[in-house]
Amino acid sequence: MxxxxxxxxxxxxxxxxxxxxxxxxxxxxxxxxxxxxxxxxxxxxxxxxxxxxxxxxxxxxxxVLNAGHNHPKVVRAVKEQAEKLIHSCYYATQYEPYLLLAEKLNEIVPGSYEKRSFLVNSGAEAVENAVKISRAYNRKPGVLAFENGFHGRTLLAATLTAKANPYKQSFGPFAPEVYRVPAPYPYRYPEDWFRSFKRALANIDVTSIGCAIVEPVQGEGGFHPWPKEDLEKLAAWCREMEIVLIVDEVQSGFGRTGKMFAIEHFDVEPDIVTTAKSMGGGMPISGVTGRAEIMDSVHPGGIGTTYGGNPVSCVAALAVIEAYEEDDLxxxxxxxxxxxxxxxxxxxxxxxxxxxxxxxxxxxxxxxxxxxxxxxxxxxxxxxxxxxxxxxxxxxxxxxxxxxxxxxxxxxxxxxxxxxxxxxxxxxxxxxxxxxx
Missing domain, CATH: 3.90.1150.10 (Aspartate Aminotransferase, domain 1)
Structure with a gap:
């Protein structure tokens, strides 16, 4: 010890x-x-x-370690699964741990609607797939991203990320059709956020925007919780404009804010939620969970991954969720x-x-x-x-x-x-x- x-x-x-x-x-x-x-x-x-x-x-x-380093439930689950099946690629040969985790995510992710889930490897990969799925659903390419946001380091995710140095410096050109708009920062900019947001939209063809991606608490950007009223106004505007609202819970999820997902602090039903980090208790895994009609809009074979939803990572994530439920985390x-x-x-x-x-x-x-x-x-x-x-x-x-x-x-x-x-x-x-x- x-x-x-x-x-x-x-x-x-x-x-x-x-x-x-x-x-x-x-x-x-x-x-x-x-x-x-x-x-x-x-x-x-x-x-x-x-x-x-x-x-x-x-x-x-x-x-990544909200449940702690080397949680006994996670260690035990990993050991037992590794002796049975380490990898097959879900596309090639299906296995039950993937299904069990998808079912569990559909159960615990906020939203009163029918859901579907898809498993990948990292937060950035989850974000990229969430945008792809949104585009397949409404056939609109534009994405709204916010100041101080962080969504990963791959091409589209880095484009969505606000901070240039070190995440974007020398790596351009970046993905098109991404539009950055103001985010609340009450300590430095106490003015009316929604007014600033609407002013920024004057320079954007809003009819081309298919999705908006937001962290309920901005992580790398400085641990800014969105003011409740502002995030709810954003969600209402997205509904009015028929824009898919993607809530990035990669860092703020799995109990980090005192609730399983940070969005539960708000009166908001996201269309898609991305998860990663603490979901696997240290094992690499992430997820995209959303409305069934959005998630099922992709043509068969349109989304996939070699390692995503690896069976060892799946049982680790299931063990993490079990720890939350049984240990009152x-x-x-x-x-x-x-x-x-x-x-x-x-x-x-x-x-x-x-x-x-x-x-x-x-x-x-x-x-x-x-x-x-x-x-x-x-x-x-x-x-x-x-x-x-x-x-x-x-x-x-x-x-x-x-x-x-x-x-x-x-x-x-x-x-x-x-x-x-x-x-x-x-x-x-x-x-x-x-x-x-």
Missing amino acids: LKSTQIKTEVPGPKSRELQERRKKAISSGLGTAIPIWAAEAEGALVTDVDGNVFIDFGGGIG LGRAEALGERLLSGLKEIQRENPGFVGEARGLGPMAGLEFVKDAQTKEPDADGTKQVVANALQEGLMLLTAGGYGNVIRTLMPLVITDDQLDEGLAILSRAVAEAAGK
Whole structure:
């Protein structure tokens, strides 16, 4: 059993540094790394690196490990399935775990209508297929995407993604018929969002728009929850214009906001929902779930994938859903969110000139750092310093935001209260040190 302990040695340690040197000769330098350690094992909300240092994980594999590292149900399901069938390609030979997971997604994804599901490998692949399916349904090519949105790194997904550097720099040209419109950002732009949205539409042929894609809580863009009224206005406008509303729950789903899906905080029925990340408990799998008439509009063979819905990944996802149902992870997520946001707001109160805002929806929360409380000038360097300070005390953090000035919280929902409190205490000290206190 791993135990958390405050780091006493310099991080990264000698073995991590040795591996880092070997990496330079083996792995493309274009692959970024947020935390300069090498993991050896993990359990729950704790990670042990190759030097024996134990870290509290507030990054959760970028939102993949809501159910925790190496959840026993997931490990057991993977082992048992691997002894039976690892792969056949669902297109070539069908297998029951795929069907079971599709049935389960149709059951738990919000929407009072009949649904169908399709399984793929990653969030980006789910997004690309959701757009393809929407186009097949209404024969309209245009896509609305939003400022600060992130939807992946493949061609169409990168086009939908807002932030240019590092996700788009030097990779163009990008996919056509994607139109970016304003998104709410109350901390920086408190004006009427819907008015700005309608003004942007004046430059777009709305009759050509087939779908709009939105994250209920923007992830990489800075952990911005959509204001309830604004997202509901968007959904109503999409219904009026007969535009398919795709809700991207890749990062915000599976309990991250205190509900199974973030869209459940809103009075909105999405037409299509994309899922990935925490659905597989660490195994690569994603899904597209939507209205039956939309999902069935694609001609046979029009969608497919070699590895998507792999049987081992399917049983892992089923085990994750079972853990939510049997272990009350949603109840834990709700309590965790209250405790976490309270702690982050206390850090903001203690550092008013450095922490511009503490915000979030449930345990999907963030701190935005600024150089000046009045001008709100983003402080990316200060944010990096907070991450570096925290790592030396045994806390793993990840950043986000269009300006690189937000620290986001993606700790596993199974984190203990003691581990959470220790992590928040480390974070508080890291922020104070970066602020010069």
